Amino acid sequence: MNFYLTTLVKLLTGVPLLLQLVSLSVSLGALLAVALALMLRSSLSPLVWIGRAYVFVFRGTPLLVQLFCIYYGLAQFGAIRNSFLWPILRDPFWCTILALTLNTAAYGAEIVRGGLQAVPHGQIEAARAAGMSGVLLFRRIIFPIALRQALPVYGNELILMVKATSLASIVTLMEVTGIAYALASETYRHVEILACAGLIYLSINFLLTRGLALIEHRLSAHMRLPKLVTVDATHY
Amino acid sequence: MPYFELMGFGPLGWGWYMMSAAGMTLAVSLSALAIGAILGSLAAAAKLSRSRVAYGIADAYTTVMRGIPDLLVIYLFYFGGSLAITVIAQRILQSNQFIGVPSFLTGALAVGVVSGAYQTEVIRAAYLAIYPGEIEAARAFGMSRLLVSRRIILPQLIRFAIPGMGNVWQAVLKESALISVTGLVELLRAAQVGSGSTRQPFDFFITAGAIYLVLTAVSTWLFHRAESRASRGVRRA
Amino acid sequence: MRDLRAVLLVAFGFLAAGILGANAKDWTTVRIATEGAFRPWNFVEGGKLGGFDVELAYELCKRMNVTCELMAQDWDGIIPALQAGKYDAIMAAMTITPKRREVIDFSRTYAVGPHGFAVQKAGPLANLPGAGKSLSLTKDADEAKKVVDGMRDMLKGKVVAAQVSTTDLAFLEKYFGDVATVRSYKTTEQHDLDLIAGRVDLIMTGVTALNATIEKPGYETLTLAGPTFTNDVFGEGTGVGLRKSDPELKAMFDKAINSSIADGTLKALHLKWFKTDNSPKE
Numbered sequence: 001m002n003f004y005l006t007t008l009v010k011l012l013t014g015v016p017l018l019l020q021l022v023s024l025s026v027s028l029g030a031l032l033a034v035a036l037a038l039m040l041r042s043s044l045s046p047l048v049w050i051g052r053a054y055v056f057v058f059r060g061t062p063l064l065v066q067l068f069c070i071y072y073g074l075a076q077f078g079a080i081r082n083s084f085l086w087p088i089l090r091d092p093f094w095c096t097i098l099a100l101t102l103n104t105a106a107y108g109a110e111i112v113r114g115g116l117q118a119v120p121h122g123q124i125e126a127a128r129a130a131g132m133s134g135v136l137l138f139r140r141i142i143f144p145i146a147l148r149q150a151l152p153v154y155g156n157e158l159i160l161m162v163k164a165t166s167l168a169s170i171v172t173l174m175e176v177t178g179i180a181y182a183l184a185s186e187t188y189r190h191v192e193i194l195a196c197a198g199l200i201y202l203s204i205n206f207l208l209t210r211g212l213a214l215i216e217h218r219l220s221a222h223m224r225l226p227k228l229v230t231v232d233a234t235h236y
Numbered sequence: 237m238p239y240f241e242l243m244g245f246g247p248l249g250w251g252w253y254m255m256s257a258a259g260m261t262l263a264v265s266l267s268a269l270a271i272g273a274i275l276g277s278l279a280a281a282a283k284l285s286r287s288r289v290a291y292g293i294a295d296a297y298t299t300v301m302r303g304i305p306d307l308l309v310i311y312l313f314y315f316g317g318s319l320a321i322t323v324i325a326q327r328i329l330q331s332n333q334f335i336g337v338p339s340f341l342t343g344a345l346a347v348g349v350v351s352g353a354y355q356t357e358v359i360r361a362a363y364l365a366i367y368p369g370e371i372e373a374a375r376a377f378g379m380s381r382l383l384v385s386r387r388i389i390l391p392q393l394i395r396f397a398i399p400g401m402g403n404v405w406q407a408v409l410k411e412s413a414l415i416s417v418t419g420l421v422e423l424l425r426a427a428q429v430g431s432g433s434t435r436q437p438f439d440f441f442i443t444a445g446a447i448y449l450v451l452t453a454v455s456t457w458l459f460h461r462a463e464s465r466a467s468r469g470v471r472r473a
Numbered sequence: 474m475r476d477l478r479a480v481l482l483v484a485f486g487f488l489a490a491g492i493l494g495a496n497a498k499d500w501t502t503v504r505i506a507t508e509g510a511f512r513p514w515n516f517v518e519g520g521k522l523g524g525f526d527v528e529l530a531y532e533l534c535k536r537m538n539v540t541c542e543l544m545a546q547d548w549d550g551i552i553p554a555l556q557a558g559k560y561d562a563i564m565a566a567m568t569i570t571p572k573r574r575e576v577i578d579f580s581r582t583y584a585v586g587p588h589g590f591a592v593q594k595a596g597p598l599a600n601l602p603g604a605g606k607s608l609s610l611t612k613d614a615d616e617a618k619k620v621v622d623g624m625r626d627m628l629k630g631k632v633v634a635a636q637v638s639t640t641d642l643a644f645l646e647k648y649f650g651d652v653a654t655v656r657s658y659k660t661t662e663q664h665d666l667d668l669i670a671g672r673v674d675l676i677m678t679g680v681t682a683l684n685a686t687i688e689k690p691g692y693e694t695l696t697l698a699g700p701t702f703t704n705d706v707f708g709e710g711t712g713v714g715l716r717k718s719d720p721e722l723k724a725m726f727d728k729a730i731n732s733s734i735a736d737g738t739l740k741a742l743h744l745k746w747f748k749t750d751n752s753p754k755e
Binding site for chain 2: 056057059060061062063064065066068069072073074075076077159163164165166167169170177180181184190191194195197198201202205206
């Protein structure tokens with residue numbers, strides 16, 4: 001029992017790095033995803049083609065291949081090693097962030113595009129008829145509807161990103177999987193330690209799922225029946 | 237060495253090596269998909285059954301396998317898999333002999349077990365999409381359970397499941413890259429070997445990426461064809 | 474249902490018979506695993522395994538009157554797979570350490586080799602203190618401590634690396650863990666590549682392996698630096714890894730190694746692969 005407790009404590013020290021990786025890559029990735037979604041919906045065909053090519057490449061190749069390309073592949077070129085980019089690309093943390101961001105942006109682009117598409121055109125017409133345009137139209141009409149549509153799917157993507165951070169262990173980062181791997185290779189108690197690591201990921205994903213369900217619940221209040229209030233007549 | 241000579245099929249080229257590794261990727265992915273299909277069907281059946289116990293087990297299976305990283309599952313099978321089977325053999329069969337689990341099977345099992353969790357949902361959703369009235373009507377006609385499954389349920393199940401299965405297959409294909417950590421020489425591992433040997437990692441990983449793209453693109457096209465063929469004669473809304 | 478039970482019983486019966494019948498406790502075949510990625514001890518060339526460990530394996534099997542089956546296995550899983558029974562012995566430049574002795578057994582040593590550092594020639598660490606000195610951490614403790622302290626100053630804020638699950642990693646973490654960033658890699662090749670790229674500033678592994686690495690084309694920018702170490706965390710030397718449940722196999726290996734020392738074959742193999750005689754002195 002003591003072994004499991006000490007293992008869990010040691011593994012938990014990797015959680016901050018895991019959270020850093022997820023939050024940074026998902027937020028940067030979301031920004032890129034919005035840009036890509038706009039490109040995909042634009043009327044300029046070169047932009048559409050670039051967007052489609054980007055999504056095709058980054059959804060069609062494994063994340064690990066993308067990570068290796070950035071981490072090992074780019075280091076091959078002397079031009080990169082001597083440039084201003086090197087302090088960033090030298091660090092496995094930023095290589096991983098870059099790979100995770102580029103990857104999640106491709107999936108996010110499709111999700112955002114789907115969300116924007118789900119806004120009924122009639123609503124936009126009505127808003128325009130009422131005199132709304134530009135930022136106001138986006139803020140009051142398009143964004144809320146698109147968000148409600150996209151959030152469940154993006155929540156799924158968030159959970160996938162939490163799992164994806166485990167790949168960082170392959171490029172020497174000491175997040176939860178990395179610590180588990182190193183610990184197991186010293187003590188040779190692989191199954192127990194890896195099981196503890198699995199428990200940690202399950203807990204994080206459980207909390208995430210609950211949190212997302214709560215947000216969805218709050219956002220869809222207008223679609224639920226109002227709570228019935230009963231008045232007890234005998235109390236008077 | 238210039239790229240096309242490096243990747244070519246000549247004596248110094250790595251072309252054949254990468255191609256055979258791509259073949260290995262396909263082989264292990266197909267095996268994993270098959271294993272996942274078996275597990276997914278069992279778990280979907282469990283989830284659709286009236287038994288609370290069966291539902292609970294299936295639910296635990298899908299929750300765990302969708303909640304922990306695939307890399308962790310692969311490590312568990314890699315470091316512990318042989319151990320588990322040998323321990324079972326020792327207890328049941330009183331033997332100290334090793335039952336070989338080659339690394340191909342370890343990888344296929346690991347990816348298959350995870351894929352099965354996702355396939356459960358695909359199969360279950362497909363089954364629920366079948367109009368229950370048809371099954372009732374078939375039973376009213378006197379069709380046996382087996383006949384109903386064969387003539388009514390299965391064809392529609394397959395048709396409804398194809399889009400979801402397309403996604404599952406793409407996921408399995410990409411997850412097969414993680415099996416490289418077990419030492420199996422599939423595409424990514426081959427790229428690593430090549431890049432270590434020639435110190436040109438970019439060329440090798442770009443090539444591996446390109447081959448994966450070809451595999452996913454062809455898969456997408458094949459699934460579209462399968463979907464159109466399965467939906468022939470069906471009136472579109 | 475009864476039929477199913479009968480079928481299962483028969484299937485189990487066949488399986489059990491097949492397994493029990495093929496009992497290999499009388500050691501006619503010995504399966505030996507090596508890493509296959511650690512020149513000059515073991516490597517893969519043209520699809521076949523080669524190197525010091527491989528050649529010694531065949532030599533020892535000849536002396537033990539058994540057939541050898543050699544296979545490659547990634548370093549990080551090499552001990553778990555031995556315990557699971559995938560093979561019977563490990564000959565992969567594995568040093569005998571107390572930590573490893575907790576889980577597996579070893580034959581007597583067949584090599585003793587120092588461990589050292591490699592850095593970039595043009596880098597700031599090329600002039601580490603104690604250059605070229607060969608120090609035993611137990612016998613030359615004072616001098617070793619002085620050199621290590623000198624190194625600690627130079628390594629402040631630097632990145633050092635070694636392969637996962639090795640004595641080198643244990644050494645780096647023990648002596649430099651608080652001043653430098655210690656990174657662990659799955660294979661030695663990966664940390665070699667990162668040393669060339671400049672991602673890490675220093676790597677540590679066996680000196681024989683470092684020499685082989687530096688000789689490879691494209692690795693000319695690297696050089697050995699600082700002292701070499703033996704003993705303490707580096708254990709008593711390199712031996713054959715064996716399961717604790719196979720004492721007869723251990724005896725067979727010990728006898729074979731002893732005889733190869735006695736008639737000079739081991740020394741000849743050392744000179745062939747390492748150019749120096751790293752064979753055990755007793």
